[in-house]
Amino acid sequence: MIEIHPLLGLGEVDEGEDLGRILSEAMAPFRPASGDLLVVTQKIVSKAEGRVAYLSRMRPGAQALELAEKTRKDPRFVELVLAESSEVVRAVPGVLITRHKLGFVMANAGIDCSNVGPHGEDKALLLPADPDASAARLRASVHERLGVEMGIIVSDSFGRPWRNGVVNVALGSAGVPALHDRRGSKDRDGRELRVTQIAFGDLIASAAGLVMGEAEEGIPAAYLRGCNLPAGDVPSAKLLRNIDEDLFR
Amino acid sequence: MIEIHPLLGLGEVDEGEDLGRILSEAMAPFRPASGDLLVVTQKIVSKAEGRVAYLSRMRPGAQALELAEKTRKDPRFVELVLAESSEVVRAVPGVLITRHKLGFVMANAGIDCSNVGPHGEDKALLLPADPDASAARLRASVHERLGVEMGIIVSDSFGRPWRNGVVNVALGSAGVPALHDRRGSKDRDGRELRVTQIAFGDLIASAAGLVMGEAEEGIPAAYLRGCNLPAGDVPSAKLLRNIDEDLFR
Numbered sequence: 281m282i283e284i285h286p287l288l289g290l291g292e293v294d295e296g297e298d299l300g301r302i303l304s305e306a307m308a309p310f311r312p313a314s315g316d317l318l319v320v321t322q323k324i325v326s327k328a329e330g331r332v333a334y335l336s337r338m339r340p341g342a343q344a345l346e347l348a349e350k351t352r353k354d355p356r357f358v359e360l361v362l363a364e365s366s367e368v369v370r371a372v373p374g375v376l377i378t379r380h381k382l383g384f385v386m387a388n389a390g391i392d393c394s395n396v397g398p399h400g401e402d403k404a405l406l407l408p409a410d411p412d413a414s415a416a417r418l419r420a421s422v423h424e425r426l427g428v429e430m431g432i433i434v435s436d437s438f439g440r441p442w443r444n445g446v447v448n449v450a451l452g453s454a455g456v457p458a459l460h461d462r463r464g465s466k467d468r469d470g471r472e473l474r475v476t477q478i479a480f481g482d483l484i485a486s487a488a489g490l491v492m493g494e495a496e497e498g499i500p501a502a503y504l505r506g507c508n509l510p511a512g513d514v515p516s517a518k519l520l521r522n523i524d525e526d527l528f529r
Numbered sequence: 530m531i532e533i534h535p536l537l538g539l540g541e542v543d544e545g546e547d548l549g550r551i552l553s554e555a556m557a558p559f560r561p562a563s564g565d566l567l568v569v570t571q572k573i574v575s576k577a578e579g580r581v582a583y584l585s586r587m588r589p590g591a592q593a594l595e596l597a598e599k600t601r602k603d604p605r606f607v608e609l610v611l612a613e614s615s616e617v618v619r620a621v622p623g624v625l626i627t628r629h630k631l632g633f634v635m636a637n638a639g640i641d642c643s644n645v646g647p648h649g650e651d652k653a654l655l656l657p658a659d660p661d662a663s664a665a666r667l668r669a670s671v672h673e674r675l676g677v678e679m680g681i682i683v684s685d686s687f688g689r690p691w692r693n694g695v696v697n698v699a700l701g702s703a704g705v706p707a708l709h710d711r712r713g714s715k716d717r718d719g720r721e722l723r724v725t726q727i728a729f730g731d732l733i734a735s736a737a738g739l740v741m742g743e744a745e746e747g748i749p750a751a752y753l754r755g756c757n758l759p760a761g762d763v764p765s766a767k768l769l770r771n772i773d774e775d776l777f778r
């Protein structure tokens with residue numbers, strides 16, 4: 281049996297706060313063991329890491345102005361999205377999808393202007409600079425405080441090309457096989473398995489999404505135990521397809 | 530807390546078997562309550578419904594022969610994939626992605642030739658003809674036997690355009706809000722929520738995927754309780770984007 285526990289009562293997280301301490305304290309009553317999992321939303325990781333930008337400081341260039349008109353978004357916001365992106369994938373009214381410099385194809389380069397504190401709409405929250413490194417730091421901090429080697433996932437909610445609604449995926453991870461390769465394994469009749477790679481990082485993020493809801497609702501982390509994952513530490517960066525291996529377009 | 534239990538010992542499921550009975554018996558020890566969830570892989574649903582085809586009976590046409598060369602797949606298999614599909618999305622060596630007639634964009638129209646019994650490679654398993662209806666029938670059968678109104682998800686594993694590895698998604702559902710619309714809701718600071726639609730059907734399927742593994746491993750169903758889902762019964766068909774609303778290409 282797998283158990284998924286929301287971590288309640290974490291409150292607001294401010295820049296510079298020790299997320300490892302806050303989360304370790306929240307998990308302590310569950311007496312975590314090595315191999316258990318902690319899923320944390322990108323949002324509180326970015327907040328703790330001070331990944332903020334201010335729209336009022338952005339000076340939109342020609343591309344941003346053009347895309348802002350096309351998407352009917354704030355040109356300063358679009359400039360910020362472009363600064364975080366390597367490629368524009370789609371721009372239509374209300375929608376700006378880019379490839380983030382980290383490789384993620386997502387809306388608005390993952391930048392969030394809602395609920396980021398007193399500066400209101402002027403303050404924007406960026407993705408962590410290196411989500412796998414963020415997860416590794418959390419893992420080390422939890423180990424130091426609780427003495428256990430947990431698996432850590434930094435998650436965010438993503439739209440999908442052909443399916444409505446968002447699901448949670450792994451932006452970063454440490455201590456888990458975010459992508460598990462079963463190439464060469466056989467089924468019960470001795471045939472090669474049809475599916476050779478499983479995105480465990482994303483499965484875990486989505487499972488935790490059932491208790492976390494959206495970060496806006498104030499449950500930004502979940503504790504999981506009982507997942508019988510294969511051995512191995514494969515970072516979430518491996519979940520990103522190379523551009524030239526994109527099979528769907 | 531959410532609990533996810535694998536349903537063990539179900540054994541092989543043959544055509545015409547009463548899946549509702551088999552699954553009700555497997556869940557009975559957990560004493561399910563109304564609102565609890567049952568996730569079943571597409572594979573055992575298709576097996577029970579007799580959704581089989583035989584490669585030896587396929588007569589590949591011109592398009593199938595051409596695509597078979599391009600993808601290096603059996604022309605009879607490609608003919609079967611085309612018969613199930615409305616559009617070819619991508620065909621390269623080893624890969625054939627189509628839009629299934631039901632609307633799903635997926636590899637091989639979801640057709641599975643592995644581990645479908647004694648006929649070996651000749652026997653192919655198709656998707657259920659109407660996965661939401663399959664889920665509704667299961668829901669009715671479980672209600673009749675156990676007296677509870679459970680939510681049912683028929684799941685399958687899908688690849689994604691820009692991410693490696695497969696995740697479980699909802700092909701069909703009954704009694705759950707597979708897609709939940711929060712349009713108009715506000716965050717804690719009174720701003721409109723950034724994310725307005727949540728694909729709960731897919732989150733549940735992925736959560737169950739953590740205990741089911743692949744169907745090939747013989748754990749084709751999971752029982753979940755403690756999910757505090759919003760009210761409403763939205764079928765999984767609503768998870769499919771209209772072609773003209775595809776935001777990513």
